[in-house]
Amino acid sequence: MAKKVRRKKVPPKHPASSVKLSMTDKKTLAALRSVADDLTRTAQRGRAPHIRIPSRSLGNVRYNKAKRFIEMGSGTNRRELFNLAQAKSYMQTILVGSGCKKLIEQGKTTSIRGLFYLLKHTIEGTKEETFDQQSDCDPIIEDVEVALNAMREELHLYAKNAGSMVGPISLVDSGDEIDCSRMGSGGYNIPSIVEPNVVQFKECDAQFILHVEKDTVWRRFNEDKFWKQYQCILTHGGGQPPRGVRRMLNRLHNELKLPIYCLLDNDPWGYYIYSVIKQGSINLAYESKLMAIPKARYIGLRSKDYERCQLSPSVRIDLKQTDVKRAKQIAQYPWFETKKAWQKEIALMLKNGFKLEVEALISKDISYVTEVYVPERLEDRDFLD
Amino acid sequence: MGSPDRNRYNPDILNPSSPRTEKLSYRSTGGHPVGMAPRLRTESQRVKEYQALATSNGKKKKADSTRAARASKRPSDSKTRRVPNTAPANGKRRRVTAEAMAAKQRDISVGEFFAKNRHLLGFDNPRKALLTSVKEAVDNSLDACEEAGIVPEVWVRIEQTAPARFRVSIQDNGPGIMKKQIPLIFGKLLYGSKFHRLRMSRGQQGIGISAAGMYGMLTTGRPIKIVSKLSVRRPTHYYELQIDTKKNKPEILNGRGEGVDIPPGKAGRAYMQRHRIEWVGHYDAEEGDEPTEVRSGTRVTIEMEARYQRGRGSVDEYLEQTAIANPHVTLHYTDPEGTEHIYPRSTTDLPAEPKEIKPHPYGVELGRLVTMLKEGKTVTITQFLTSAFSRVSPAVARRICQTASVSTRASTRRIGREEADSLYQAIQVTKIKPPATDCVSPIGEDLLLQGLYRVVPGEFYCATTRPPAVYRGNPFQIEVALAYGGNSVVQKVTLDLLTELLSESDARTLRQFLIMTFDGLGVDAADRILKEAKLGTRQSPSKLPHDAIKTMHHAMRNVNISEGQSMQVLRYANRVPLQFKQRDCAITESVMKTNWRSYGLSQTRGSLPSGPISIMVHVASVWVPFTSESKEAIAAYPEIQRELRLGLQAVGRKLGMYLRRRKRVKQESDRRNIFLRYLGEVATAVSALNGTDRDALYAQLLAVAKRKTTEADARFDQRGQRIQEGSEDYGDNVLIVDQQPEDLLADKLANDDAQKKLF
Structure with a gap:
């Protein structure tokens, strides 16, 4: 029919x-x-x-x-x-x-x-x-x-929307002016098509972009008005960021010259999200030049954070067989292979035998991540490249 | 002694023509010391075992060893107590003296023996008795007709006279029986023409029909009635007979012990009508034609206690299978409900007349050789060897004598036990040509195919006749035919018939009913049917409500049983279907031992292969080695097994070729179908993209698809030559039905009267 x-x-x-x-x-x-x-x-x-x-x-x-x-x-x-x-x-x-x-x-x-x-x-x-x-x-x-x-x-065509943005920036989306500093608790929903004919940037007071992995953490940052205090754009991509979010990050980075810091889980999945943001995905390699942000930096979580932040043992998640396999695979990607810091990072995670989610920091204190963890890292400029 | 096997191989013991052996000499073994010996041995063995056990257990306890010692005394006690005859010196009183025993020892009549042991002849239960009677009579009729060169026509009628009582009458158009012989043939066990000769025939022993008569007499007290017509002009003989089981002699009841002669012509017909003597006087005629008179023939009527039931091992099945293997026979069958089934002949050519042969030296045992030497009328041993046996030339005879160190001119009467023994040994080591094999007349591949095609619906048929071979000096020949595909009987059955079958069945559970009633239906398939019908496997079939029968019928039609269906094996010996003891038969054994998996069928090791497949195996021989007198299973001689295996493999190979080809064709058409399925979509989408004419594009793509699939399927033989599809050589005698099985079935139902009812 x-x-x-x-x-x-x-x-x-x-x-x-x-x-x-x-x-x-x-x-x-x-x-x-x-x-x-x-x-x-x-x-x-x-x-x-x-x-x-x-x-x-x-x-x-x-x-x-x-x-x-x-x-x-x-x-x-x-x-x-x-x-x-x-x-x-x-x-x-x-x-x-x-x-x-x-x-x-x-x-x-x-x-x-x-x-x-x-x-x-x-x-x-x-x-x-x-x-x-x-x-x-x-x-x-x-x-x-x-x-x-x-x-x-x-x-x-567009992929499903997943990802929000908040911060001291105003833009025009399909002719509507949007002030991302006045988006309430939900933030601006990043559309899947953010090409210049749809989205144009107007004013921006931000110094950098903080990209977090998931909604939970992003909400924490938003509620604590982290972006106001540190003059940054706060984004999340709901796990693996969809093309819209990646394109948006790319444009923010390239057009507004904003550095990007990623706060992701300390597990192979988080590593690969970082890899996709930085180098582009294997699957959509043809679009890398529009998507990849080679200068992105990885703030955390780090394998050493379990000891550094003295987390409780109950927040550890044991590595599964597939995790170990995937980690080794990632370690062998040419763009990770030559980076000693990353090799060490992955080796430490494998040695630990557990992974850590960003949410684990909440066990220290609800706002530990916004008030202590990220500011300290930014202060120390302790990033992975 | 009572073992029928011995009788068969040493026929002289049962030679009825010599008065000495008229009765079976059968001594009771009651108190015979030899009979006791093995028992004693086992007893003492058992004690020893017990001792061993007791000592091993009693290593720790001394009490046990004393018990064992006590036990070890026991055997001597029991020996003296139980077997007084062996130790008469111990002073105890004898129970029976040799004199007293002698008074009880006497001859046992053949009649009495078989009356007591009727299961040996196939009269175990009322249901089987009915079948055996019909079978013996029909076999005799066909033998007689073929021997006389008459194209056989047989009328079988079964009527119910009382509950559990049936009257069976079988008439043929054979040569009839001479008046003098009638009482002997029908009223005396072990009397016949077929036993003494080596010639391929259905009957062998001369025991069947008289045993049927005896069974009838024993269970109903009614005499066996025989009508025999020799020609149009001569009078018809009518006898009512009983068997004196003690004397194994016929008793004539009618005509003051002389039988009755019915005059030919009108007067005779009136007499027959008056006395209610049944006789089919005319053949069925084409419409408008004058019916032809039955010029000669024999009719035998027996009333007996019996049970009529359709399904596996029934009269209906026997007649149907007989029709397959005997395409030159027309069978008329009136079942107890009065329905007439006709199996018309498909050829009027009689099978080649089998020749009678002399025994081959290899097949003769020492005892038989001695008897032959004694009976021989010839003077010298050379003459004896060349005249009494087949394939013994004077040169061969001389070689035998040389090996045995017996003079070639020694008189046969002077040959003693020892010389006979060395002669026997010499025969075994001398190279003698195998017997002539033209004495066996096979059905032939053509007729096998025709027969199978007429009765078993299928899509692929093939047949093979092996060259004759020899076991123990007896020539034999194996024929195998195979039918593959088609619906099974389970799917053909009508609701009414199913209801009837259910009410008739004596199976305890529904599953048993399905397996017993429908050939080739395995446990798996039965379970699947019952599961589909949501009926319990252990439910009783007789009390099934109508609704349940309906759902079961529906399930039987719809469940795919071809996978759970096991191969149906139709066994024949000298054109007679074998319906029982399938498991004991060399044929079934060979079928199960054959690796059918290499021919594309599925098979669990050591069982029948599964699939919609019927196989028909015919063993033709001058002397078919049955495992018992009831002629239900063939003994497994290595030579016979070998030929069976080769025959089965021959049809298997052809089936394998067909199945592989079919699979290939299916794959090819599957491939094509996959392409065709998507072509329409592609054409539509492309025409939406660039505005091409959809239908033209579709046609172009279709052409490419057709070319592509044939190209991809071109196969190459070992030399790199392209093999033409469809030109595969299956060899001779293969029939492939290109119709859909459903169409075929419909055709058959429309054309074939005999197929109107199941079986």
């Missing part, structure tokens, strides 16, 4: 005149069209069509020592229609392309979950769904991004 409905809507091949296409939109549409044209030509010649998709694996990323972030290599994967293992993902790729075209032509954006629902339908004559769950759809969207060399925003 869904399919029929969709097909009826598709025929107006030329976008409704009311929608005005921007230059990027036109560029994206042309890229999409060229993929389709390629397929049509191949089929006409009686050949099996395929799409070249840049590989998004660790094997195809390169750490650029000069620029100090991860770059995507030139390796590509062929995705063939007439290959049993790839037939379905080929179909899904084309489907995502057609969905994006529709969004662009109608001048609308949707979340990746929205696109999933837009494209999800039963394949005619079977009981099979085009996409079973969103996790089937997400990597395909990333494939389309890299294949078209277009940012997700250019495809009129």
